[in-house]
Amino acid sequence: MRTLKLPSALLAGLSLALSSTAVLATPPTPFTATYQVSQAGESMGQATITLKSLGNGVYEYSNQTQGTSGLAAALGANSSDVSRFRWNNDAPETVTYKSKVNAFKVKQRAMQVNWTTKQVSVDDGKGPSTYAAQPGLIDRNVLSLAIGLALSKGSQSMTFPVGVKQQVEQQQFKVQGTEAVQVPAGSFHAERVARTDSDKHFEAWYVPKQFAVPVKLAQSDGGDLTFQLIHYSSP
Template sequence: MRTLKLPSILLAGLALVTFTTAAFAAAPTPFTATYQVSRDGEAMGQATITLKALGNGEYEYSNQIRGTSGLAAMLGANSSDITRFRWNNNAPETESYNSKVSALKTKQRQMLVNWNTKQVSVDEGKGATNYAAEPGMVDRNTMSLALGLALRNGSQNVTLPVGVKQRVEQQQFKVQGTEAVKVPAGSFQAQRVTRTDSDKHFDAWYVPKQFSLPVKMAQSDGGDLTLELVRYSSP
């Protein structure tokens, strides 16, 4: 593994285009990224995100968050999100997604996608919910990766089909401009992206010509958390 030192770069002159699933080009490169996780400005844990190639166009994307300080450490708060997806028609498509969050109690979610029947099954332990899959559909775990892959190809308005509990949401994102961002990994000129179709807060700062994941992300879905990149390595 070669650890990359993350320099500051300026992204400018990107064409204004609308994302389609055809916008994805080269398949993603495996990586490991470590983030500092905080809530309301207080450090609470560490996230380790990995992408592994399984062969035959199959990938495993894992996001593990461990509470290391404050109340999160006292409660033993941890979460595990693991997605298996395929690279199909130059786009990622979720095949399975498993989520587990542990603190005072444990919450779990399993999503299975049958691409032969084009059906999605979501189970949180109270019986499965089923609905129709859509081409290029990802899940909430891989959404930030899929978004980064779209930005890598110059898109500034992005629509992603995201499978949630009961349906596929057409989530919309827009590049708001370029901003200076400082995180533990270094200083960057990054594209700030916001979600525009929902009142759920989502801001992410990407350097897409280098990395498929954001260098910083703040979101309210799943908890008011901020993730800041600490280090990134790839083969």
């Protein structure tokens, strides 16, 4: 992710609640990143994450994971997370989010944000939940990208309004330091970011001057998964 210094007056429109002073960045550059995915230390497959522009300030951010080894391959396990967000006030704001996980059974979730009425609707097949949207609201899929964009602007601690099933969570993250990380894509000195407002394990290692997304991510949400970067390309 390339970072450009723009006039400081533009900072007034920043919608993400960041606790440190940030340098404004241009809209994100489209990219494709592939990851090696493991669960509880066992290889399970690959993930492909793509960002593409749909025009008029709208982007599609997709995470497609395929089980290619072990039990995941035997079950034909796969997942798809597709978000569309608008670039508003120099930050992403979710418009729609669709998630589908196919393993033992199929689980689906759909989120839609009506920015005219400022209402969020979430449906996981058990009936929709509706609640008020907040400026800068993102979904759980866009979160890792939003963290990378914030880091590229110099942020060290940050808070994001994340839409979950029945409410908006103010999720907090902080840079814990710089560490050497070895992943299939190479060796990097990366900024380690951890979630600080929850006991749910989330750690991600970013190299924000090179990549918009982490080179490594480990989280308990979704089944003790670890993602390690294999390849990253952008126009």
